[in-house]
Amino acid sequence: MWQRIRTLIIKELLAIWRDPHSRLILIIPPTIQMLVFSFAATQEVKNVRMAVFNQDLGTAARDLVARFDGSPNFTYIEHLGSEQEIAAAIDSRNVIMVVHIQSAFSRKVAQGVPAPVQLILDGRRSNAAQIVAGYAGDIVNRYAMELLDPRHSAPLASVVVTRIWFNPNLEGTWNSVPALVAILTTLMGLVLTSLSVARERELGTFEQLLVSPLSPGEIILGKTLPSLLIGIGEATLMILVGVIAFRVPLHGSLLLLYAAMVVYLFAVIGVGLFVSSLAKTQQQAILGGFVFMVPAMLLSGFASPIENMPDWLQWATLANPIRYFIVIVKGIFLKDLPASIVFQNIWPMAVIGCVTLSCATWLFKHRVE
Amino acid sequence: MTNNSRGARAWLRRVAGLVRKEFLQIRRDPSSYLIAGLLPLLLLFIFGFGVTLDLRRVPIGFVIEQSTPEANSLLDSFRNSKYFKVQIDRNRQQPEEDLVAGKLKGVVVLAADFSERLGRGETAPVQILVDGSDPNTAGLVMNYAQGVWSNWLEQEALSQADLAAGRNLAPPVYVEQRFWFNPDIRSQNFLIPGSIAIIMSLIGTLLTALVVAREWERGTIEALMTTPVGVSEFLLGKLIPYFLMGMFAMCIAASTAVFMFDVPFRGSIPALLIVSSAFLYAMLPLGLVISTLTKNQFAASQTALIAAFLPAFELSGFIFEIDTMPLAIRLITYLLPARYFVAILQTLFLAGDVLSVLVPGTLALLAFGTALLAVLVRNTRMRLE
Numbered sequence: 001m002w003q004r005i006r007t008l009i010i011k012e013l014l015a016i017w018r019d020p021h022s023r024l025i026l027i028i029p030p031t032i033q034m035l036v037f038s039f040a041a042t043q044e045v046k047n048v049r050m051a052v053f054n055q056d057l058g059t060a061a062r063d064l065v066a067r068f069d070g071s072p073n074f075t076y077i078e079h080l081g082s083e084q085e086i087a088a089a090i091d092s093r094n095v096i097m098v099v100h101i102q103s104a105f106s107r108k109v110a111q112g113v114p115a116p117v118q119l120i121l122d123g124r125r126s127n128a129a130q131i132v133a134g135y136a137g138d139i140v141n142r143y144a145m146e147l148l149d150p151r152h153s154a155p156l157a158s159v160v161v162t163r164i165w166f167n168p169n170l171e172g173t174w175n176s177v178p179a180l181v182a183i184l185t186t187l188m189g190l191v192l193t194s195l196s197v198a199r200e201r202e203l204g205t206f207e208q209l210l211v212s213p214l215s216p217g218e219i220i221l222g223k224t225l226p227s228l229l230i231g232i233g234e235a236t237l238m239i240l241v242g243v244i245a246f247r248v249p250l251h252g253s254l255l256l257l258y259a260a261m262v263v264y265l266f267a268v269i270g271v272g273l274f275v276s277s278l279a280k281t282q283q284q285a286i287l288g289g290f291v292f293m294v295p296a297m298l299l300s301g302f303a304s305p306i307e308n309m310p311d312w313l314q315w316a317t318l319a320n321p322i323r324y325f326i327v328i329v330k331g332i333f334l335k336d337l338p339a340s341i342v343f344q345n346i347w348p349m350a351v352i353g354c355v356t357l358s359c360a361t362w363l364f365k366h367r368v369e
Numbered sequence: 370m371t372n373n374s375r376g377a378r379a380w381l382r383r384v385a386g387l388v389r390k391e392f393l394q395i396r397r398d399p400s401s402y403l404i405a406g407l408l409p410l411l412l413l414f415i416f417g418f419g420v421t422l423d424l425r426r427v428p429i430g431f432v433i434e435q436s437t438p439e440a441n442s443l444l445d446s447f448r449n450s451k452y453f454k455v456q457i458d459r460n461r462q463q464p465e466e467d468l469v470a471g472k473l474k475g476v477v478v479l480a481a482d483f484s485e486r487l488g489r490g491e492t493a494p495v496q497i498l499v500d501g502s503d504p505n506t507a508g509l510v511m512n513y514a515q516g517v518w519s520n521w522l523e524q525e526a527l528s529q530a531d532l533a534a535g536r537n538l539a540p541p542v543y544v545e546q547r548f549w550f551n552p553d554i555r556s557q558n559f560l561i562p563g564s565i566a567i568i569m570s571l572i573g574t575l576l577t578a579l580v581v582a583r584e585w586e587r588g589t590i591e592a593l594m595t596t597p598v599g600v601s602e603f604l605l606g607k608l609i610p611y612f613l614m615g616m617f618a619m620c621i622a623a624s625t626a627v628f629m630f631d632v633p634f635r636g637s638i639p640a641l642l643i644v645s646s647a648f649l650y651a652m653l654p655l656g657l658v659i660s661t662l663t664k665n666q667f668a669a670s671q672t673a674l675i676a677a678f679l680p681a682f683e684l685s686g687f688i689f690e691i692d693t694m695p696l697a698i699r700l701i702t703y704l705l706p707a708r709y710f711v712a713i714l715q716t717l718f719l720a721g722d723v724l725s726v727l728v729p730g731t732l733a734l735l736a737f738g739t740a741l742l743a744v745l746v747r748n749t750r751m752r753l754e
Contacts, residue, residue: 029679032675036680036701039694040683040694040698041683041689043505044690045693046692047692047693048690048693092723092725092726109541109542114540115542115543116545117544118545121546121549122549123550123551123552124551124715126548126555127505127556130512130554131512133512134511137512143542144543148541158495160495160496161495162499163496163497164498164507165468165498165499165500166501167501167507168501170501170508174501174504281667282667286667286671290674294412295415298415298416298419299419304419304420304421304422305506307474308421309421310418313419331471331502335502337469337470344470
């Protein structure tokens with residue numbers, strides 16, 4: 001029996017490699033993702049353009065503007081000359097923020113009256129704008145602290161001390177690369193499996209497989225294992241690139257990561273087999289895969305956090321295997337996730353895998369006979 | 370002269386005939402309905418409900434090592450905030466474990482000597498730990514927690530009046546924020562118009578990518594070659610029906626955004642129609658180019674996904690800031706119609722008809738479409754090779 005399955009696996013791997021479409025899937029998405037996506041898919045905010053409109057000639061205002069000019073967070077600062085230019089700069093999306101210092105600023109500071117600094121932000125990009133406002137707030141607060149001369153006034157009543165765990169510089173790639181490992185693994189497991197059955201059916205070679213001494217169970221195993229091997233292979237490549245090229249720290253245990261990956265791939269391959277036993281052609285298979293992949297990806301916590309979604313949708317994401325796998329991959333990379341928490345996330349994937357694989361096997365036998 | 374006008378009339382009749390044929394085919398083939406009618410709705414629902422960056426009651430831990438009136442009043446401020454769901458603990462161990470497990474997104478720690486230091490007139494630190502593995506949420510949690518803390522500080526100053534003790538509670542310089550166009554800072558207001566651009570990229574390309582490939586697969590293109598139909602009639606016959614289908618999908622998407630998801634629409638409808646037409650003028654030929662090159666439905670649909678959907682999602686500035694990307698990738702984004710359409714739609718929905726955004730964007734889309742049409746005319750040959 002193992003001999004037969006081994007032959008089938010070798011045949012599958014060869015078929016995938018020789019078919020130009022499958023080869024395309026094997027090579028193009030991972031390359032694009034690695035080169036483009038890992039840089040692009042971050043909600044980090046760097047190099048944004050901002051403007052300063054200073055109506056005050058006093059030293060305090062000049063000091064504050066100098067701090068904005070010197071900040072590494074703002075590489076491009078435009079200086080506006082009139083109030084009308086504020087609207088033009090924001091409306092045209094030229095700048096994301098205008099810092100407006102009114103003419104009474106320096107006088108108020110000198111008199112010890114709290115002096116406002118107005119930030120005008122582009123609400124069309126309100127997420128990035130909030131982060132930029134945070135940077136500006138830091139600069140203004142630090143300036144305020146320095147204005148408080150320690151000899152003349154008592155210390156501030158309270159301060160906030162922030163510690164960022166796991167990713168102290170909030171590097172975007174530390175978030176996107178682990179997520180990418182999960183997404184690529186999904187893509188490989190899902191698309192390769194769903195295509196392999198659909199292709200055999202379209203070419204008519206599926207009947208030949210059926211009259212061979214292989215049992216349906218063996219055929220399914222022979223279709224599953226190659227996708228599993230390729231999925232693990234591509235994920236390994238991505239992990240290596242992440243660690244070597246992007247210098248993402250890998251704190252946790254690789255053994256746990258691979259154990260989780262195998263369970264996860266079985267769950268995804270189950271979905272792929274399910275889709276392909278329903279599809280009659282390769283085109284239907286790829287559209288079916290897409291219909292599963294897009295919602296599953298968007299609702300996995302990768303594009304935006306699951307906690308932000310409405311409650312009913314959060315419940316629905318419990319059935320989404322990517323959700324658990326992203327927690328595991330990110331956790332093992334950045335947090336050295338303890339085994340107990342990894343297992344808390346593995347068992348739902350195992351349940352999903354059992355359901356999808358047994359549904360697929362049932363459907364498979366059903367459609368064959 | 371008469372000969373010429375007769376020729377023009379015949380040409381027009383051929384185009385009309387092809388358009389009618391295409392419409393009949395659309396009506397009889399459910400897959401076009403699905404792509405133009407159901408797919409935009411489905412995707413818009415997923416994007417609309419699923420993708421939001423607004424923190425909505427983020428779970429955080431709150432550690433009070435020693436219960437005092439000051440510590441409890443800060444705790445109340447956090448509990449009353451609409452951004453946080455607070456879990457209270459006596460020591461740091463449990464919440465720190467939950468932070469590792471991802472159950473909490475941040476922990477606020479008040480050390481045992483917090484009130485004592487406040488009472489003695491020393492600086493009493495409030496420690497905030499955040500989970501940096503999700504940088505965006507971490508940044509927002511820090512900002513909001515700081516906001517709650519500074520409001521609390523102001524209130525304490527007002528209620529206790531211990532300013533007399535000579536302590537400085539109000540900072541000498543402070544920040545006032547104004548978010549134009551989106552004062553409630555609702556992320557869906559800009560994410561939904563952006564996602565319409567992405568959905569339309571997919572639909573615009575997919576609609577035409579499949580049709581020419583289908584003609585090649587079924588061999589009906591050879592039947593067309595025996596007729597007097599030329600390249601221009603053939604292309605117009607394909608573009609006109611799918612342009613109308615695309616505009617239909619656009620209307621569905623825009624009205625869903627306004628009526629279902631309460632996104633304001635501050636621009637004008639003619640402007641929306643013009644820029645959507647320009648966008649479809651750029652995307653429909655892309656689909657035709659793909660299907661002319663691949664001549665196969667499977668490869669065409671797959672290329673459409675890779676060439677239209679993924680770049681539109683990742684590089685259009687819809688959720689990931691373009692300015693943050695490295696220069697090489699920033700240059701690529703200029704070649705994406707979706708980049709211009711995202712900026713235009715966000716502006717039309719939230720700001721209004723801002724010509725400094727609309728005009729350059731529309732011109733870029735028209736240039737893109739014209740270049741693709743030129744490629745198409747060169748590559749479409751109405752004969753077998």
